[in-house]
Amino acid sequence: MREFQQKQKNQRRLYSRTALLLLFILVLILIRGTWSVYQKARISSNKVNEISAKVQALEKKEKDLTESIKNLNTPRGVEEEIRSKFSVVKEGERAIVIVNNQEKEDPDAGESAGGFWSRIADFFLAPFH
Numbered sequence: 001m002r003e004f005q006q007k008q009k010n011q012r013r014l015y016s017r018t019a020l021l022l023l024f025i026l027v028l029i030l031i032r033g034t035w036s037v038y039q040k041a042r043i044s045s046n047k048v049n050e051i052s053a054k055v056q057a058l059e060k061k062e063k064d065l066t067e068s069i070k071n072l073n074t075p076r077g078v079e080e081e082i083r084s085k086f087s088v089v090k091e092g093e094r095a096i097v098i099v100n101n102q103e104k105e106d107p108d109a110g111e112s113a114g115g116f117w118s119r120i121a122d123f124f125l126a127p128f129h
Contacts, residue, residue: 013019071077082088089095 072081087095
């Protein structure tokens with residue numbers, strides 16, 4: 001009988017408002033810690049993605065620069081680079097300058113030639129043409 005009374009006493013203590021309140025506070029503390037760890041993991045994951053994208057861009061740039069350096073190590077590559085940067089020619093060569101001599105039409109010239117009244121007449125007579 002004494003054991004039964006002792007169990008009841010322990011159960012009353014365990015299910016008392018104070019014990020439940022302490023248990024609730026403990027659960028809140030654990031949830032807060034878990035949430036904090038989750039937020040930090042998310043931030044870290046985003047940073048890892050950003051850094052890996054930067055690493056890929058840098059690797060591509062390194063590859064392009066290595067190819068450019070290999071090209072500049074050859075006489076032909078040096079010549080191409082000089083010709084692209086500066087307008088130079090070798091001895092015995094001549095530079096040809098191509099000039100686009102087509103006259104460009106002035107889009108406003110046609111409108112101003114007819115005047116205001118001709119544009120209005122064209123607007124109303126256009127469906128009948």
